[in-house]
Amino acid sequence: MTLIRDYPIEFPLHRFLGEDGVFLHSPPESCSTPAQWLDVFSHLTRTRLFDQRAVALQRTGQLGTYASCLGQEAVSTAIGYRLAPEDVFVPYYRDQAAQLLRGVRMRSILQFWGGDEWGAHDGPAHDLTWCIPIATQLTHAAGAAAALKLRQEHRAVLVTCGDGASSRGDFYEALNLAGVWHLPLVVVINNNQWAISVPLSRQTASPTLAHKALACGLPGIRVDGNDFFAMSAVLDEALNRARSGKGPTVIEAVTYRLCDHTTADDMSRYAEAADREAAAKREPLLRFRRLLERETGWNDARQSALEQQLQEEIRVEVDAYLGGPPARPADMFDYLYADPPEELTAQKLAWLARGAQP
Ligand SMILES: Cc1ncc(C[n+]2csc(CCOP(=O)(O)OP(=O)(O)O)c2C)c(N)n1
Ligand SMILES: [Mg+2]
Known part of the structure; x- marks a missing residue:
């Protein structure tokens, strides 16, 4: 008789929108109409264009080191849409999309990455700022969730981190505390497959990152992070659980870092070009656009009109950043x-x- 078994529990990957832009499950009510889809797609595109502009500013000596979010926009966009204004957001450095939806202006994001910490003083006062030291934000978030619980407020804390961060002690400590104190905490892991040049396979022997919730007595769930709708459905559920006293959740959002780690990195030195090309075919905006083309008659003309309008919005913000006072x-x-x-x-x-x- 064999007593010991390898991982008896499996975590399936949840997906709502197929790669061809056809729904596999009905979209959650919070994003079920074409008008809502257009709004979301517009924000995904805003984030991507802003991100490209930020990289260009760095390349021309007008911004400090910058961490792009290329290919991972759906994770942070879904977070931004599903958080309530009074929830507490504890972001890390690839959360441009959610920060913008929380009301942080592009000029502030640029000011921060331009080396001036005052750029972090924008958006809701109860949110925390971009966290750069890996995984430290998780214990801070657990602390904030403990405060909300003590005050008996029906608000959630949502914290994000990378796959690499989930190897750190702070990560497990935060999950342990969240489990034992039954905290209103949602942990979203952006599993972009890389921690700088270290691939996930050399980072952990855990079959999935959702498994990491088990030892702490937390529910874990694995979601296609390139699927805005699946992310939204899972986030709605996890946030509602937290707000209504049902405790914490760990969400593994599976995506791919289509960019260098930061502007100080060169991914071509360690990543297979073929893997990156394959991942580029599954990126979130492409899939979303296929949905719009099927359901709303979206076409190149509408795409370029949207991009033109967004580029103008970005230009105004970049000008404000460049014209702002020096640090x-x-x-x-x-x-x-x-x-x-x-x-x-x-x-x-x-x-x-x-x-x-x-
Ligand atoms: C405490 C700490 N150690 C090391 C670093 C250097 N560092 C910056 S990003 C990074 C990798 C993080 O990978 P992951 O958590 O997967 O996030 P990603 O950058 O892929 O989004 C490391 C080690 C740091 N910022 N903080
Ligand atoms: Mg990573």
């Missing part, structure tokens, strides 16, 4: 420590004595 050098001294050490204070005084403008 204040004094911020280096004023905001690094709550109580600056003596050397730093001395440096600031020496810098001011040389006639610097704070």
Whole structure:
């Protein structure tokens, strides 16, 4: 008799919209009409065009290192649509789409990636800012969820992270706490298959990332992250569970990073071009456009009219960013420590004595 079995539980990949743009399941009510689809497609396209523009700004020396979200737009767009304004969003650095839907302006996103932290002061005050240190946001999010629970508020906290982040201790600690305290927390893992140059297969032996929820007593679910509708359906359910006291959920959104890790990386040095080309055929905007073409008579003319309108919106925001005041050098001294050490204070005084403008 064999007592030990490898992973008796399987997590199927949930999908609502087929790659040919035909529904496999009826779309969730929250995005069931052609008018709603056009609105979503417009935002997916806005995010992609903005992202391209940000990369171009970096390449021309007008932006700092930037992390593109190419190919992963549906994950963050669905999050932005499904979160309620009063929910708490704890994003990481590929959440441009959701940030824009939370009301963060493009000019602020650019200001932040241009090296000025004040760009993070936009959007709802109860949301947290872009998290760059990997996985640290998960314990912060669990803390925020604990606060909401203590206050007996019917709000959810949604935190995002990458597949690589799910290998870190902070990730498991946050899940453990969420399980044992039954917190109103939704964890969305953007499984884009890479942690910089480390492929998922060298990152974990877990059959899926949804499995990681099991040991903490949490429900895990695996979704096609290129499918806005499947993401929406699962998010609606998970957020409602959190808001109504039914506890946390872990969502693995399976997608692919079609871009370099950041503008400081060159993916062609470690990724197979054939894999990337195959993934490009399954990217989320293409699939969504096929739906529109089938159901709404979407065509090239309507596509280019939309893009023209969005490029104009982006141009205004880029101009505002480029025309904005430069970052204040004094911020280096004023905001690094709550109580600056003596050397730093001395440096600031020496810098001011040389006639610097704070
Ligand atoms: C604590 C910490 N360690 C290392 C890094 C350097 N780093 C930046 S991104 C990254 C990989 C993250 O991969 P993943 O979690 O899959 O997110 P993705 O970038 O693929 O969206 C690493 C190791 C960091 N930012 N923070
Ligand atoms: Mg990753």
